[in-house]
Amino acid sequence: MKERKGGLLLKLIGSISRRILLASVVGVGVLTSAGVAAAESIKVAAIYTLPVEQQWISRIHKALNTAAERGDIEYVFSENVANTDYERVMREYAEQGMQLIVGEVFGLERAARKVAGDYPETAFLMGSSFGPVAPNFSVFDNWIHEPSYLSGMAAGAATETNVIGMVGGYAIPEVNRLMHAFMGGAREVNPDVKFIVNFIDSWYDPPKAKESAFAMMDAGADIMYAERFGVSDAAVERGIKAVGNVIDTSGDYPGTILASALWHMEATIDKAVANVAGGTFDAADYGQYSFMAYGGGSLVLDESLVATNVVDAIRAKEADIMAGMFRVNVNDDRPVSDN
Amino acid sequence: MMDILQILLSESFWAASLRIATPLIFGVLGALLCEKSGVLNLGIEGIFVAGAMAGWMAVWLGAGLWGGVIVAALVGAFFGLIHAILTVPLGLSQHVSGLGVTMFATSVSYFVYRTALPNVSSPPRIEPFQVLDIPILSELPFLGPVLFQQTGLTWLAIFMVGSVWYVMNRTPLGVAIQAVGDNPDSVDAQGLSVYGLRIGAVVAGSALMALGGAFLTMSAFDAFFFGMVNGRGWVCIALVIFASWRPGKAFLGALLFGAFDAFQVRLQTEVGALVPGQVFLMAPYILSIIALVVAARSADYPRALLTPWFKGQR
Structure with missing residues (x-):
């Protein structure tokens, strides 16, 4: 009897914490996508392995927010995504019909390229130590x-x-x-x-x-x-x-x-967004857009x-x-x- | 060889060791209190995160530094209470509940942080604890820089070592806590509340753990960031076995780990070109494992650790 009572309680707590987590994800999404409603805007999702305060990520986040404020894109993001969970989030955004997915794949180079291969209609622009893969996997990095x-x-x-x-x-x-x-x-x-x-x-x-x-x-x-x-x-x-x-x-x-x-990530993001909008996005190395x-x-x-x-x-x-x-x-x- | 000796004899090395050890001292003492009463608290890592977040946020909201310390302790106590209710009267698996508390406390901390600060470019900073420069004592050779150029929280940690030792060994309450971790039936036969003692010990221990987290955001650094606890809580779980559940040895164990860590960064700067850096980063953990293997053979486990106790059931 005691066992069962305890099991239930634990389950309850588990579901509460899951709900809070869910609420937090939804909350962040709502906060960032508010105020963007231009008809022609590109749907962009970003996936970060660390919070948006982290130096490197903050630069990407800033460039995407700037593009969203201009009305070029509709921007949503997930932060603090573990490398082991990253593929799932990539697939979810791709399934949702995102046109451009931005992120970092230093911890899952091969797996991320495989996901991109499964969604050839989605453009991927990923921070990576390796090269681009046709037809839709482009890479960038902070080449400063x-x-x-x-x-x-x-x-x-x-x-x-x-x-x-x-x-x-x-x-x-x-x-x-x-x-x-x-x-x-x-x-x-x-x-x-x-x-x-x-x-x-x-x-x-x-x-x-x-x-x-x-x-x-x-x-x-x-x-x-x-x-x-x-x-x-x-x-x-x-x-x-x-x-x-x-x-x-x-x-x-x-x-x-x-x-x-x-x-400054703006040059890279603006180039990629323009390519997606123009239907000319293909696999390329965007590293040079971080050059002076x-x-x-x-x-x-x-x-x-x-x-x-x-x-x-x-x-x-x-x-x-x-x-x-x-x-x-x-x-x-x-x-x-x-x- | 000379270099290594020079490192070990330098004041700054020992000052750094004590700084690195401070959060661990709080954590080990907290774990010790919980386990002495018979309850393993794997919520420690999450409680560190919650303490780090809560203390820092309280100061950021204007509570003052010591106000932040109190808030951190209360938040730690709250998560300790969750763990205690699940494991003591309900008698659930202490491992599962503890890990659940870690996940819960970590997620809630991030949730609160992000809800309060949805759009910041860098984490807001607070004015952290400053080094207390005691006029004459800090001038002492060697001891001055090591002991008397630390922040108030480090002193609190050292004070807590003495306090926990005193309570555990010189007060009836301490004897009762030790007894409830060894033989709860005997405590029950004395007419004392097994549940009350265990819940109290876990709550108090968790409050101490939270102070370890608070040290990171209020003394070692001046802002909170996801992931900055970085496994320090787990280290305490190992150190408490090394310490054989004695406060004095807990202090030494934490200091030893701090010294290993301070030593590896210095060694990395000296001979970093010869060996891959990861070897140095591993060193404190490997040395701790070795120390643990040696110490655990004679470790004096609380005999009722991990064993739930139900009233009227033998």
Whole structure:
């Protein structure tokens, strides 16, 4: 008797929590799709493995929201979707008749391509380490190695101990590439600079990132490459400078951020939406739309923290990149500390 | 070799160890209280999340830092009560109920967060606990930077170690809790309420666990984010066995884990080029498993752990 009573109660609680979860999904959907009603707009769904506050995702979310405000698209999204659940959500959106599905498949590259193959009428634009697959699976990524190189120049010139600390999330190509570009820029202006590189194997664990940063400062680093949340906080606490990545955090850490390499997803999204609207979407690599020349990447410098001659050198290099006179090397290998 | 010695002897290393250990100290003490009364609480990971969210949100809404700590504890106690009702009077599987509480608490926390903040670009920040710089004590060589340049919550954690030890070993209440985890029938024969003691211990223990989560968002960092608890609760479940359910050893176990973690980041900066980074990240867990294997052989399990007790039934 006791067994059964308890079983029921547990079931009840299970169903309540499921209902709350459902309500939350519906709630988020309603919030984001409100106010979009243009007749010609493209139906776009995004699937994120982390919440929309995460740096990388926030850039995609922002670009899609901008497009929705213009009336180009109807935008819905699911956030915090586990990689193991990702295929199901992809299929659900495809079955619902979404015309364009945006997301990230770093954790399910092969499976995501298989899903796309099952829905040839749906356009897929996915953040990926690998290439596009015909007819409908396109890829993009935050190819902001150019501004990363420039931010590296600011860091290389600013370090006095000649030690720069870098705390990364996971050592995957997109992270490694930007780190190498940053290191290249720093080495160009300061050949003696040494790097300490750590990965915390998490996209969001600020206390851990902070401890990693403190350890690097103990080892002599006086400039921090803030790939993750938490690193700039550590820099503020110890009164040293940091370099930002993907988003501009200078407002949160005044007087600390020398420079940031920003990613702008608008160019990529607008191109893809235009292609879907025009019926010309096919499998392509949209990576180039994150390049500076397309407005997909940019550098923001705090000129009050960077010496004038360094600012000039960076601006000159920036002009070279824009003019196609300088190409930043792409290196996807895991960076390691100099010893 | 010299480098390693240098790391181990540096003040900043031990200060970092204590910082990393603080949430674990709260968590292990909480788990210890629950298990001493005979109830395994696998809700810990979710209670960490709920505490992290609730404490931070209370401060963000203007409750003040210590107000946030109290809110976090109350929220933890609430989830503890759910677990206690399911497992003590209803006698359900403690594993299933605990995991259910973890999922429930995690989802509810995210739900509340997203409902309150549907459209933020980055999580709002609060003014977190600052390092307490005690004038003379913080000047002490070695001990100063390690012990006396920590935040109020770290001190609270250390204070709780002493308090839990005192209650468990020097008060009738503590004796009763230990007895209910070893032999509930004898407690019942004394005319004490087995249900009351167990529910009380689980509720109090869960409140402590929530403080571990609150430390993450109110001291170690200044904002809440999904997934930031990152398995810290589960570590406590292992550490409590390592500690053999003793508060003093619980403190040492948490500090040991913190030291492993602080050591691996420093080692990674020293010799990161030689070995894949994942080896370092694994290190604290592997070392904990080894420590656990060694310690568990002589672990003094509460004898009625995981065994439900029903009134009038032998």
